[in-house]
Structures are given as C-alpha cells and as structure tokens.
Amino acid sequence: MFSKFGFSGKSDIFIRLGDGFGKGLFIFFATSGTILLSFGSAFAGSFDLNKSWGEVSGIPDSMSFILFNPYSVLGFGALLFLLGAIGTYQDQGKQNKRMDELSVENQKHAETKSALNTAQEEVQETKSKLIEKHNELVTTFLKGVFRQLDLNTHARVSLYYEHDEEFYILARYSANPTYSKIHRQKFPLNQGVISKAWQHNCHEENNCPSASADFNAYRQYLKDTYSYEIDKINALAMNSCRYYAKAIVDADVHIGVIVFESTQTDFLEGTLKVDVNTYCESHQGQISKFVRDSLNFDKEVTIKRSGVQLSVEDDLLEVLGGGS
Numbered sequence: 001m002f003s004k005f006g007f008s009g010k011s012d013i014f015i016r017l018g019d020g021f022g023k024g025l026f027i028f029f030a031t032s033g034t035i036l037l038s039f040g041s042a043f044a045g046s047f048d049l050n051k052s053w054g055e056v057s058g059i060p061d062s063m064s065f066i067l068f069n070p071y072s073v074l075g076f077g078a079l080l081f082l083l084g085a086i087g088t089y090q091d092q093g094k095q096n097k098r099m100d101e102l103s104v105e106n107q108k109h110a111e112t113k114s115a116l117n118t119a120q121e122e123v124q125e126t127k128s129k130l131i132e133k134h135n136e137l138v139t140t141f142l143k144g145v146f147r148q149l150d151l152n153t154h155a156r157v158s159l160y161y162e163h164d165e166e167f168y169i170l171a172r173y174s175a176n177p178t179y180s181k182i183h184r185q186k187f188p189l190n191q192g193v194i195s196k197a198w199q200h201n202c203h204e205e206n207n208c209p210s211a212s213a214d215f216n217a218y219r220q221y222l223k224d225t226y227s228y229e230i231d232k233i234n235a236l237a238m239n240s241c242r243y244y245a246k247a248i249v250d251a252d253v254h255i256g257v258i259v260f261e262s263t264q265t266d267f268l269e270g271t272l273k274v275d276v277n278t279y280c281e282s283h284q285g286q287i288s289k290f291v292r293d294s295l296n297f298d299k300e301v302t303i304k305r306s307g308v309q310l311s312v313e314d315d316l317l318e319v320l321g322g323g324s
Helices: 011-046 049-054 060-067 070-150 192-199 215-226 228-235 272-282 284-296 299-304 316-320
Strands: 154-162 164-172 185-188 202-205 242-250 253-261
Touching: 011 070, 070 164, 070 284, 154 284, 164 284, 185 299, 192 202, 192 242, 215 228, 242 272, 242 284, 253 272, 253 284, 272 284, 299 316
Parallel strands: none
Antiparallel strands: 154 164, 154 253, 164 185, 202 242, 242 253
C-alpha cells in the first residue's frame, strides 16, 4: 500500500488533490470577487472618500480605512474576480485540449477498429476460399474412387466426418448430377448406416426392397425398420436400397465414414466390397488427412459455406444415418 506514495510511487493522489485544490481556489476567487464587487458597489455611491479620509487619525485607522473602504473593496473584488476568471479560462483551455486529444484518440481507435474488421473479413474470406478448395480437392478424389470402382449413374459415394457428436458431410460425387447435390449438412451420430459403420468399422445394407420395383414395400420397409415418416420417404431425392459404409480410422480413432450407395439391388454383388476395402485401405492415409483437415476448419463456416437451408427433401441416409 505504501509503495503507492512517495517519489517513486505510482499513485497520482497528490496530483489529483492539487488539481482539485486549484480548481476550487479559482472558483473561490471568482465567487469572493463577485461578493466584494456587490458590497463595494452598494456603498461606493454614498461614500465620501475625502471626508472620510479627513476623519482618520493614526496609522491603524489609516490602514483599516485603506483596506476596508468601499473603493478598496471594489478593487479587491475586481482583482479576485479577474484571477478567478483567468484560472477558469485556463482550466477550460486544458479541458478543451484534453477533449481534442481524446477526439484524436477516438479517431485512431475507430481507424484501428476499421482496419481490424477489414483484416477479419479478409481472413474469413480466405478461410472460406480454403474450405471451398479443400472441398473441391476431396470431390476430385471421390471422382477418382467412383471411376476406379467403375460405378454407374445409379450410385454415389459420400465422405463424412464426426464433430461434436454429429456427422457432417465433407464431399459427395455421383455421375448422376441429381444424386450429387447436397441437401443436408449434418446428421445424428446414433442413426443407421453411418452410425453402425462408425461403431463396427463397416456396415452393409442389402435387405431393403427396390423402390423402382415396389415403392410401397420400399416405403413400408423404411417405416417398419427405421420408424421413418411416410411423407419424408416420399420426398427422398435418391431412393437407395443398397449401402456399404466403412469407417475412416486414424491412429485407431474413428474420425469419419465413407459411404457407397445405389438404387440397384445388385450393387453389392460381385467383388465391389472387396474392391472398396482394398481401395480404402491403400488410400487410408489420404482419406484420413482429408478428414483431419476438415476438423481443423470452423465447422459452422463449413455448414454455411453453400448457403443451402435444410430441405424437406431428405435422403434415405437420414433414416439410415448416412445422409443426403
């Protein structure tokens, strides 16, 4: 506490006391001067200086007369009023100077804030462009997967990553442009194909009836198996009935899921599952890096980057935990 005082202390209490005393003294001068001028003016009109001076005798009476006659009071009052006015003027000048300094500082702060906002906007724009470029890179990779596995226009492949107890779609590709569109961005962690692959390394769905062969049976299967609402089933853009999903693992940690799907019932026949496993295992490092890079981005920006609102057109993977 005592370090705040003294010559080396950091306290400005004496400076503030001095400033306060100075301002109070100027106010006292101005007030006293006004009072003295009032009193002096009240008596000076009827005061006969020559006569009164002639009646004074002795040094004490002379000094008292000189100090306290109405004209002297007027003079003292004028002097005090002048001192008070000068002090007030100087104080006002200091205040105006301080206000000018504060105005300059505020202007600098405004310029700094404007520059900071501009820099933040540039950073956000750069981040958005980086996210878009990353998305294009992953989409190009999925194109390569699609062609390597010789998939047709009835199929598509999608890549998801997990963040904050939800799945987010990173990229998607299909030779059919209708199936390539993304209508939803995130999906629950505990539903369907994605969830099962996430938990058990891989999962396949090969019992669902074909929608093109018997839509009522297809719809009933989804309703009975996944408790899906009929109106949402009717609104699906891609009526997939076959799925093969595989977890993306990085250092024994599941960080994402890649999903292959088709509207054809023979999709999983032949060597497709073997080819998918072989391809994913040989490119595990590359796929894991795609997912890790996505996790480093701002997830909310990732969700909003397309500007697409949630659509009533849900895909089958919402039911199955995959997604559209």
